[in-house]
Every structure is written in structure tokens, then in C-alpha cells.
Amino acid sequence: MIEFKRIPGVDYEIDRWSEGIPHHPESEKLVRRLMAIDWECFRGHFDWKVGGDGDNGETLMFELDIFFDERDVQSGVRAPGGKMSDFRTLTHAEWMAEGTRRFGPDYDKWRFVCPVCGFVASVQDWKDVGHPDAVAFSCIGRWRKDGIDALTDGLHKGMGRPCNYAGGGLFKLNPVTVVFDDGIEHRAFEFAD
Numbered sequence: 001m002i003e004f005k006r007i008p009g010v011d012y013e014i015d016r017w018s019e020g021i022p023h024h025p026e027s028e029k030l031v032r033r034l035m036a037i038d039w040e041c042f043r044g045h046f047d048w049k050v051g052g053d054g055d056n057g058e059t060l061m062f063e064l065d066i067f068f069d070e071r072d073v074q075s076g077v078r079a080p081g082g083k084m085s086d087f088r089t090l091t092h093a094e095w096m097a098e099g100t101r102r103f104g105p106d107y108d109k110w111r112f113v114c115p116v117c118g119f120v121a122s123v124q125d126w127k128d129v130g131h132p133d134a135v136a137f138s139c140i141g142r143w144r145k146d147g148i149d150a151l152t153d154g155l156h157k158g159m160g161r162p163c164n165y166a167g168g169g170l171f172k173l174n175p176v177t178v179v180f181d182d183g184i185e186h187r188a189f190e191f192a193d
Helices: 025-043 056-075 090-102 124-129 150-154
Strands: 088-091 112-114 121-123 178-179 185-188
Touching: 025 056, 056 178, 088 090, 121 124
Parallel strands: 088 178
Antiparallel strands: 112 121, 178 185
């Protein structure tokens, strides 16, 4: 038997199914990929199933949720005891509708909050720094002279300055997954309040 060591700050007794807490986005992505590989390469050996409590794919996702929770707590991505309930998945249409409801139809006025430093920026702010391709993906501090370091200073939210966090870096903290009609997924910052 493999030795099991609990990591302080991780809730191992959480009942995500009963409490309606969504899976960690990386758990969902990994299991869905394993489902495809299982059928394509191993003729459905594991026959992963998801969607119902007790399905083997759901159980695997619950186990992976704990694995990713442990990783996130150990790396400092999430405070001990924090839950992944802040992560969510929306279709592109749902995301567009929410942005329009919150900020109106002028996309340049939509605002997003960096998941590391808490800095709020509008689409226009990304355009002003010359990076409209990074809207809600990387913090604008990457291109501003007053940007702070995400790892050393960025976690001190409320400093009022943007950081250099990149959504495609080692730690993928963008809490919203936007799924386009063609199945492509894009991780994004959360809308600002």
C-alpha cells in the first residue's frame, strides 16, 4: 500500500457532488482527454463515464480535484482551505451575454480583474499598452513601467499596481474557461465587479 500524507489546508472530506462544487478545470480537461485516448487507443478499456454520481470518470475527477487542490495549496496559488468554486466554465455566448449585461455593448469598456494582483483593467487598457491580444489573459503590468512581479509582489493584492502575470505561464490561474463553438477553450480573467 502507498503511504498517504495529508497536506494541511486541503479539504479531503469535501463532498463536491452534494455541495454543488464544480470540478477543478484541469480535472475536467484531463479526464475528457483520457476518455478520448481510452476509446481511440485502447478500445474503451476503462470505459470512462461522467455526468452522474458514482460514474468512474466522476470518481477520477474527484481524485484529481484533490491532487490539483494539493498542488495549488503547496504552490501558494490558493490559500489553505480555499475552494475551487471560483473557477467556472461558460460558452462563448454565455460569456458575451454576461459581459454585455455587466458593462454594455461597448467591448472596450468591459473590465477584468487579474487573479494574482487584483488589478482591474478594461479592454481599452490592453489596447493602450499595445496588447489587445492579451485581454483578460495576462495582466497589463507586463507592458507597463509600474508593473510589479507576480510571484514576489503580486500576491499582495490591493497595492494598486498591475503585475507581470502571464496566463500561459507555469501557473494557469485564470478562473474562467470560455468554450467556443468549435470546442476551443480559452482561459480568462473574471469580470470585475
